[in-house]
Amino acid sequence: MNWIRLTIPSELEGATLVGQSVHAICHHLGLDETTVFQIELCVVESVTNAIRHGYKLATGNEVTVNLSVSGSSVEVEVSDDGEPMPLDSRAALCEGSDVFNFDETDLDSVPEGGMGLQIIRSTMDHVEYSTDGRTNRLRMTKILPKAEEALHG
Amino acid sequence: MNWIRLTIPSELEGATLVGQSVHAICHHLGLDETTVFQIELCVVESVTNAIRHGYKLATGNEVTVNLSVSGSSVEVEVSDDGEPMPLDSRAALCEGSDVFNFDETDLDSVPEGGMGLQIIRSTMDHVEYSTDGRTNRLRMTKILPKAEEALHG
């Protein structure tokens, strides 16, 4: 057993449910609490984006989360059939953005939004976006702490 | 948000994962602990059956669990593309079996298996089986305690 697929309707509460499910699954698979939270967070951020920006909150659509786990990494693919991500957002996702380089003494400079992609980028080890004109896929890889240790430690 | 669909590969550990996910989801939706356990149990029993009897443990197939929740009931549909259930099992599922009427003083009469369908039948409020020659569907309905109270109390 190395994968599970979760499909939800395009409603924000779906992101809540899928986040909780992914949490329960990763916890059950024995991942440490920090890794569980990181994966749950990135799933919630990307599913929320698909519902809000991909489908513009229109109901009656579906978002799918594919979770696959090996001994060394967890791979999550979030897919939707909505609007593809604009090019500048794809660049932010892959190259990073400076949304968190705000001046903390200047409240006006603190962001109220636009944080999701940068959270994904800085939390995951590898991020890949693709679209085939119908289905958009955001694929995220998290290398498990133990595997990382073996690699670098 | 009133439904979520979970798909797993035809491996017994998949039943574990889907059971845990359904537990987490039902818990999050505010169902009481007894109802959560009853739904989790019936999901695990029927997914295990689909893997063991429907697919005869052959890997590379999929089992899907559709969970939908309204204010008054939870509906679970477990579907697979394996062997359909034999007619006598469908009868046991819908009309009940006497598997638990064993003589507790005679250990030989105590069952080691064949309990799943009767557990489903006695735990759920409504059970329905159908097959279209390709996909087999077991649909189970649990009326939520509060709704039941309003109806009978």
Place this chain on the structure above:
Amino acid sequence: MRFDNSTMNGLLVSKVLDARIDAAVAQELKLALLQHFQPEPQTVILNLEAVTFIDSSGLGALVSVLKNRGNGGDLIISGSKGAVASMFKLTRMDKVFRVFATTEEALQAVSK
């Protein structure tokens, strides 16, 4: 599966450390428990207090052990609660096994 085996009052107490006993682990559970009745049958207290879920395959494995424990052996259940206790009741297995709320109560009852 993981167990914590210890001897109390001269009896083997085997505590299941995993939270779930289902089809994926039923066979492993059965084989692990049957070992305790080889070469000599004995009384084993199976402590289920850490178990939060058991399905019909898990129960079936326990019944199979009970049937194959050999003369003079016994498999006693302790610590079952919540969903696990409900399962024993729903399937009437609480009439088949000797079931105790705690391991201490099981030890007391057996020592009498």
Place this chain on the structure above:
Amino acid sequence: MRFDNSTMNGLLVSKVLDARIDAAVAQELKLALLQHFQPEPQTVILNLEAVTFIDSSGLGALVSVLKNRGNGGDLIISGSKGAVASMFKLTRMDKVFRVFATTEEALQAVSK
């Protein structure tokens, strides 16, 4: 969303009773908190000890409240831990809000 609002040392302490603050409830959270700054801005301690998950939409709602709290008002965070504390750190929001481990510490710091 559910809150437990109480007055401690003359300050409003609002404890979030739900375990998750995400996109599905962010707008509701924002509106509920903004009410506390009408008609008069005040210091509000938001106790997050029961919260186990917050996403960027939830944090954004808190930033929005901080920006719109009015002159003389403040929104102070207490009780964040685990995943919630990590999120404040990851997004550098722990530099934007006054964050305390417990409501007691927050009350002490404010009373000085």
